[in-house]
Amino acid sequence: MDVCGTQPNILIVRKQRDERVLRAFDDIVSHLKSKYPEATVFSPSSDAALRRKCNKFSESRDPPKIDLVITLGGDGTILRASSLFKNGPVPPVLSFSLGTLGFLLPFHIDSFPRALQHVFEGKYTILHRMRLACRLLDRDGALMPTSPPEGYQLMNEVTIHRGRSPHLSIMDAFVDGQHLTEAVVRRSPSGVPEQLN
Template structure:
């Protein structure tokens, strides 16, 4: 696809116009509803076999017990659903093994059990094409991406299969690594798909990196710093935030460029439209190569002259909202929006990030708990 055609496709996919998109889960009544600008949908038909993929953190006893409860519930209430698990050690009982890549079984719903890293791992399993809706349950740390508590799994599943669930499309990045001559460094032809961020950093080197940043093939700046981060709006509350980047609502379509400890005080974070492409090239004068990490996982080492080009992926991740199963009775009590209202992000920046919490309000909060 040439550059002009790709930009047209992106504008159609990531238009700021809001409309309703339905997602079909086999056996459900009306499908998922989303008011986020949607890409071409991942659709399933009721006549096709239903399938769920379980992705979990390391199998500690609480995780094992939870998976057993999940499987018992699925067998009792949704007996026609095929349940898959990725090919790892200690495969749960009575499930089918699922392997990503060409020829993989079609998945209609992904269920994650763990922390935020579990969702990032689930994203990495779908490197090509559309991603199924993701239903995430908290069993780990932080939980900024985890809408549901694991104790609510029966209610959440009921909401999904009754067609009441809403999804928020979380943008992903498409990353291509190039050598000095512009040839792809990867062994495979496909680009890497990233949910949070791609970060170039000096790693264990004592020297700063020199990185040339290009936006839509125009030279933006030569950055002398510990590194640079390109993040999605979802990733704006991860590494980018720690480096001083802005907090961006996940329903926006944007690329965030954040420097890591720049030598220049005037190098501030920048936000670009999702139709832009950002190329980070290790300068010929750089005294150190740059390590590359994507969603916290080390992937490449770029030497002077090599580069990575980052664009918005055409395949975001549809994450099921916590507000999908909110109790409508709470609306009159002012305890948050009802079903279908995408208010999860506002709750999370207040409850998890303690956004704009003053010393006095924290003291009052502690006093109220005594």
């Protein structure tokens, strides 16, 4: 698989409101423009200063084909990048750790020149991650009015909130039409999972 062809489109998704991440963003954009001028760099940010450095990526009906996604932040930034591709596959993601956790992030930010060189030279392996398509249906099997017609793409988890209703919610989970469970897994504030049947 050739991630970076002759004129690759590269999307950079960054953690918001973090000066260290913004400096790393500037460094990577400058590096890409000087070392790989054939690349077109995009960012989903609406910040005017960032738009002067790269093109605006929009989740419109006809977004540009992205060949590589670079994330700067933590695991949440990877999940945000994944959410930008609701209706199709997520391009390969090159993740640099600048967040608080980083379970999904293999590269330290200091290694970005070498990591990019390896990508452009085709010296990389891709770890495929699964996403699930999720649709919310009512008891009659009709799409819930608050759910988008195309559903949701999930990489990590889904949370369904009962809203202002003080009553218990009854839910069934199906995968590929097969009844999976009536149980709910919840996490306590300390992060300990519990299964409620």
